[in-house]
Amino acid sequence: MIKDYLEIGKITSTHGIKGEMRVQPWCDSPEYMKKFKTLYLDKKGEKPLKVSSRPNGNMVIMKAQGIDTVEEAARYRDKILYMKRSDARLPEGTWFIQELIDCTVIDADDESRVYGVISDVSQTGANDVWHIKQGDKEYLIPAIPSVVISTDVVEGIIKIRPLKGIFDDEN
Numbered sequence: 001m002i003k004d005y006l007e008i009g010k011i012t013s014t015h016g017i018k019g020e021m022r023v024q025p026w027c028d029s030p031e032y033m034k035k036f037k038t039l040y041l042d043k044k045g046e047k048p049l050k051v052s053s054r055p056n057g058n059m060v061i062m063k064a065q066g067i068d069t070v071e072e073a074a075r076y077r078d079k080i081l082y083m084k085r086s087d088a089r090l091p092e093g094t095w096f097i098q099e100l101i102d103c104t105v106i107d108a109d110d111e112s113r114v115y116g117v118i119s120d121v122s123q124t125g126a127n128d129v130w131h132i133k134q135g136d137k138e139y140l141i142p143a144i145p146s147v148v149i150s151t152d153v154v155e156g157i158i159k160i161r162p163l164k165g166i167f168d169d170e171n
Contacts, residue, residue, distance in 0.1 A: 001156045005043045005082040006098045008033060009060065014074050019067040021076055023053070023060040030055035033062075040082040049081075097121045097128075099153040105132050105141075108149040108159040115139065115160065115167065139166055 009025045025033050033053045039062075041047035050065035067073050090096070100118045107113035116134030121143075128143040141147055141162060150159045 001102055002085065002099055002154055003043070004085055005040055005045055006085055006088075006096055007043075007080055008036070008039065008083040009081045011062075011076045011079045011081065012059070013077060014070050015056075015061050017070045018063075019069050019073045020061050020063050021067075021073050022056075023062050023081065025058075025060050030058060030060045033060045036083050036087060038084070038087070040084065041076075041079055043082050045082070045084060095151065095153045100130065100151075100158070103151075103153060103156045103158050105130075105158045105160055108161045111159070115162070118158065141166055 008027050009023045011021045012024050013022045014020065015022045023033070027033060034055070037050065037052070038048050039051050041049060051062050053060050053062045055061075064076075067076070085096075088096075100121055103118050105115040105118060107115065114134075116132040116137075116139065118130050119133040119138065120131040122129040122131070122140075130141050130143050130148075132139045132141060141160060147160050147163060148158065149161055150157075152158070
């Protein structure tokens with residue numbers, strides 16, 4: 001589902017004495033966060049922060065306008081940061097993991113067959129693995145072209161052709 005604001009990271013601690021903060025990025029890389037000049041403290045975009053960021057290992061050092069002391073920065077510890085979805089540029093046919101969460105998964109050949117909703121995504125290196133929740137059961141499917149036939153995050157519908165044996169009634 002397309003959301004206006006997406007989680008991009010979490011402020012974990014302060015850095016130095018001039019109001020900088022350490023951020024754990026929840027995006028592809030710390031480098032990605034450098035692209036954003038405004039981040040938000042809420043998922044409605046009502047609390048903007050003008051920021052500059054730089055990678056520091058697997059973390060990001062962020063400076064927000066108007067936060068100039070370690071004491072001021074400490075008040076933001078454990079806060080979640082959001083990015084405005086329209087500020088991000090993605091190649092055609094790609095989406096953010098958060099946009100997959102809660103999408104309904106149906107059979108590509110029999111659209112009346114609903115497998116469940118995506119509850120999580122694991123990044124394994126070779127390919128992502130989607131967690132499909134159906135009642136109290138969870139199924140794992142590889143996010144590969146032969147399985148995932150179409151993805152429409154705007155409508156919240158994903159069509160798959162599952163591998164044999166993933167769902168209980170498969171032969």
